[in-house]
Amino acid sequence: DAIMRAYAEIGMRASFSFMWRDRNRIVYGADETFLASLPSPLREQLAAILATAQTLVETLTEHFEALAERWGQPADGMSRVQLAPSNLQWCTRESLIAQRDLAQRHDVGLHMHLLETPYQRRFAEMDTDGSAVRHLADLGLLGPRMTIGHGIWCSDADIALLAESGT
Structure with a gap:
């Protein structure tokens, strides 16, 4: 709210993106697996920190719903x-499905960083059995509502799919 009020007070046009993250919060793999690899004192300290972070889809949805209610359609349109x-x-x-549905319901955009590094491309290949872009298409996330940030490791087929979908 403070950020949105500041934009309104100075008359700055802005699109505030509510970043959503609900898995693999430390490394490109399950938090539990990473925690298990740490020495006991460090594992306990990091586990306590992670336990305080709210990452449930329901919690993130409620937070966005409240934010959209207050700032979704400002009178000045800025x-x-x-x-x-x-x-x-x-x-x-x-x-991802919850965010797709929220974006449609509230008529807001989606901004996603994707395939910024070769590691992210490899993770996506293993996690989705193929292309990150195809995975997003299969989930109904691509289209004019979606903006992809960076995407420098997209294949030619990915770029064609992004163009076809109007992303």
């Missing part, structure tokens, strides 16, 4: 909220 699935490796299938 600023809006949108959703930002942080990246494929950080979002579960469930959360």
Whole structure:
């Protein structure tokens, strides 16, 4: 709210992206697996920190709903909220679908960083048995509502799919 008020007060046009992340919060793999690899004192400290972070899809949905209610359609039209699935490796299938549905219901955009590094491309290939872009298409996330940030490791087929979908 403070950020959105500041934009309104200075008259700045802005699109505030609510970044959403609900898995693999430390590395490109399950939090539990990574925690198990750490020495006991460090594992306990990091586990306590992770336990305080709210990453349930229901909690993130409620937070966005409240934010959209307050800032979704400002009278001056200068600023809006949108959703930002942080990246494929950080979002579960469930959360991607929830964000797709929220974006449609609230008529807001989606901004997602995708395939910024070769590691992200490899993770996506293993996690989706193929292409990150095809995975997003299969979930109904591509289209004029979606903006992909960076995407420098997209294949030619990915780029063609993004263009065809109007992403």
